[in-house]
Amino acid sequence: MKPPPFRYHDPKTVSEAVGLLASLENAKLLAGGQSLMPMLNMRFVLPDHIIDLNRVEGLSHIRDTQGALDIGAMTRQRDLEFSEPVRARWPIMHEALLQVGHRQTRNRGTIGGSLCHLDPAAELVSLATGYDATVTVAGPAGQREVAFAEFPVAYMTPAIEANELVVGVRFPQWTPKHGYAFIEFSRRHGDFAITSAAVLLEGDAAGKITRASVTIGGMGTVPRRAREVEQAIVGQVPAGSFFRDACESCRKLEAIDDVHAPASYRQHLAAVLSRRALEKAHARLLDAHAGRPH
């Protein structure tokens, strides 16, 4: 078993890569290879050209600037996992990355590759949804920015043209005293989630929630924000069964049936995991205000 024949290109610059995309028919971009290489080995894809981005300069960086995290598309998941700014100011990303595959795959897998592959169960895709991240795309006419809410156009299909490539992504920063939690259910550690919940909360020292982001991954064709839950909890001080009741609306979210789980089970998981993630995030929010480490 090995990939089908193709022509191999390894550009050194973004403009060279864009030029190749414009001039070649049936070309595929190769980033970390943790999804494309299996598809090539299994011959699920038959490209005439592979454009390897691994030698393109300037696509691998983590910059903590002006309240946002600027990440180059070819930044390895491992480098994000071990990044001090990520751990300190985007801690949910660290928590989620520990559930992205394994060390061997995170050493190669890139954030740009993950976002463009756009698996609905992928942790980084959920985070980009929850943070309203901004994707920077390069093409023949230069660069443009795409809000992540507009990025997925269909199942595993990003809003980028055939002659464009993603060069970076920007995650805004939440207040230093925010609460967060990323929880997923999978059969084995490191598998894609059957369903996941990513929660960010801002609030005051008394526990009142002032801002919330709740994202359910692995449910539908793309990760979705649980807007009904977000609206129900902002302005409230949770007590008793508050989160449990608020998360019941997750049972109505669009869900897919597949070999891993029926839709009804995913909807159940969405309600349970979002409740657990909210409880954990809220406890961390209170810890942050009280100056307690967590």
Added chain:
Amino acid sequence: MGEKRKIALTVNGKRYEEEVEVRVTLADFIRHQLGLTGTHLGCEHGVCGACTILFDDRSARSCLMLAVQADGHDILTVEGIAPSPDKLHPLQQAFHEHHGLQCGFCTPGILTTLIEFLRDNPDPSEQEVRIAISGNLCRCTGYQNIVVATLDAAKRLQAEPTQSQTNAAQRS
């Protein structure tokens, strides 16, 4: 035949200059062209971890890389772990003594994975070891003796820190 390229790389401290077909995976290149059959291929799509090698000192699944991507890079396979032909690496010695393998098919990938893991995390907990090898499938052992051997190897490596160096590190 498809497109070919010349590549130059270092494997287990030895420099190679080879011509490869661009579609050949790094795993097939290591096994068929270099004849280093210690790197095993199980699933060939990045699930089983048997083909794990160290690519510039970081573990990677060699079935998920192309040989051309290794041009200019440094690779360590299971053949390069032992300090000399008659002496095992402490990790290998611990696997030997604790019966950390049965059929041995998954062992090369587990050893290379753990070389990196113990370098980054010299005093791991049992749970951390279990997570570290969660990307390596073993169908014989039930993992118990692999975990025991790894924890023992961590102790040995801490006792003799010079042994924690792989051949790759010793060369530099």
